[in-house]
Amino acid sequence: MAEKYTAEIVPLNAEKIGTAPHGAATFTIDGAQMKIHIDMFDTPANVQHWEHFHGFPDGKPAEIATAAQDANGDGFVDLPETEPVSGTTMVPFDAEPAKMHVPNDSYPVADAEGHYAYDKLVDLKELQTAFKAAFGSDDLQLDKRVIYIHGVPDTLKLPATVQGTVMNYDAHVTLPIAVGKIIKA
Template sequence: MKIYQANIVPLNADIIGSAAHGSALFVVNGDQLVVTIEMFDTPANQQHWEHFHGFPDGQTAQIATAAQDVNHDGFVDLPETEPVSGTTMVPFNDTPETMDIPNDAYPVADANGYFAYTKIVPLKQLDAEFKKAFHDSDLELDKRVIYIHGVANSLDLPATVAGEVANYDAHVTLPIAVGKINAVTLD
């Protein structure tokens, strides 16, 4: 069994009006990956995309901070995270093993901004899709970071905030929290 965890800290908190935080636990047990994510103080009553990000070449990803706001608009948007965190890799939605990122199958926060997510993921299928998408790369969870995304559509975002994916605008993809995934125990 291999166990990984992340302490998820706020990103963009001052400008979105909430300091989203929480934790993630990843347990590799045989041919399964059990993912547990618990979040507090996220924007309420809305869906939150969540993924791990990283570099296909095996470089260790780091969390984005306010320093990544290269256009100085006050927001660290999705493209600004890429130099330190890499690309979006695995979604934590209804079917992570399919690696279908742009969809409406992510957790929804309650009226208090709380949500909990637990999913048992078939590791062989996830690994095969991951290798197909990222040129034979391995999951290497301890080289990844987790992002939680999503703000209310009513939040006024400047035109400089980028991050449109498929039919989803920057309100859906704006990072609100991030955590470095670390190995806890390795067998």
């Protein structure tokens, strides 16, 4: 019997980015595979959107960030400000999730209307092995995770207080724009 998890993805930072990204994610574990489907609407158009599940390695339940997490009062909830409630970035939803190589350029790109759909079939054992190497356990604990969608155009003016640079990628790439709590269906 397949296990199914879902997340309703709601906007974050919408008033600052000029659009209200929203959508849904489904994770179906069936035998040795996990099927991931993410459908997003009203994201910044023609932009690559990093997307991941975040959580706490110790299994503490992650919660979604809200405007209340804007610790420095700059009007944006940036990536570091999500960590106290959501934990760390764990599994990327890119071309190869099981490789768990977060910074890369193989994430979905929204079309001119701000829509994209992501579908991936992942080898569960390969993902669990990489997850255990990174976090000490092979239990993904999806029902204790949250999904984040990131990314705004380079042309959006961000205050210097917005943090989130990862390697050679700046805060425009990592700024959270939508978030959802993953629940068991």
